[in-house]
């Protein structure tokens with residue numbers, strides 16, 4: 001029995017082909033994965049086999065966003081030792097590559113302890129029928145990189161991924177540098193290397209400095225010494241929900257509450273009463289269907305992507321899914337998985 005979402009009533013009539021039981025347009029339209037009740041064992045067995053076959057990750061192709069030397073590539077190598085990291089220019093290319101089987105897994109940044117959420121990834125996650133199979137936190141130390149011919153006193157502009165710029169914003173302000181956004185940190189380093197801009201630097205990893213033969217003019221320039229990026233591993237197949245040490249696990253669920261006052265608060269407090277703690281919740285506007293109730297004046301409709309402590313292998317999650325049936329018009333479980341830190 002699939003995890004159906006109950007009535008799709010999101011507070012508006014099911015017009016324009018918005019059929020019962022289907023998620024809103026633009027999101028993953030495939031049926032929800034069977035991970036509940038009678039079918040749970042089936043998926044656990046399949047997931048376990050898939051994991052066992054991948055003990056070393058030798059030759060496993062892992063998609064990431066950025067050029068070689070990006071932090072995402074460094075995280076790939078730590079998370080999946082022996083893997084073959086596969087670079088893609090933008091996040092949506094990574095999602096597409098994984099869903100079309102061009103790569104076996106993907107690793108994507110969800111948030112940074114200094115710079116906050118990576119919203120683009122949160123927006124893409126519900127649109128694809130992929131599964132979260134692990135969490136990996138990487139300590140990130142940013143460097144100021146220039147062409148070897150550049151004198152540090154002539155730097156006026158710094159290029160980097162917006163997340164890296166956000167993590168070094170106070171440093172850049174102190175130094176009087178203009179911040180310029182680039183696709184990724186290593187891409188900024190490659191651009192500085194190719195163009196020999198003598199008034200510019202890149203904020204990137206020391207590995208990027210080696211690859212693109214740049215000078216490291218300063219190290220550890222991020223505003224907080226302890227600076228971590230949390231990545232998630234994505235796969236086409238669900239992995240077995242971990243049963244040992246569920247307190248070390250996390251479960252990610254996207255959902256849209258049924259219309260009605262207090263629905264979100266009630267759902268969360270009833271989950272808490274079951275002993276299921278919310279760790280993070282990320283709202284996103286349903287861009288296709290923002291207007292839901294002209295009469296009440298409610299104009300915004302949200303999808304929430306939430307991380308809960310624990311694993312769906314725990315019996316209390318059976319009751320939790322009854323609550324999701326009751327309170328939401330749509331929900332999808334992305335997976336229960338372990339946390340790893342480097």
Ligand SMILES: O=C(O)C(=O)C[C@]1(C(=O)O)C=C[C@@H](O)C=C1
Nearest residue numbers: 070071072109161163184185229
């Ligand atoms: O540009 C890179 O190097 C990336 O891997 C992307 C990214 C991010 O999107 O958060 C990853 C880690 C760092 O926090 C900075 C940038």
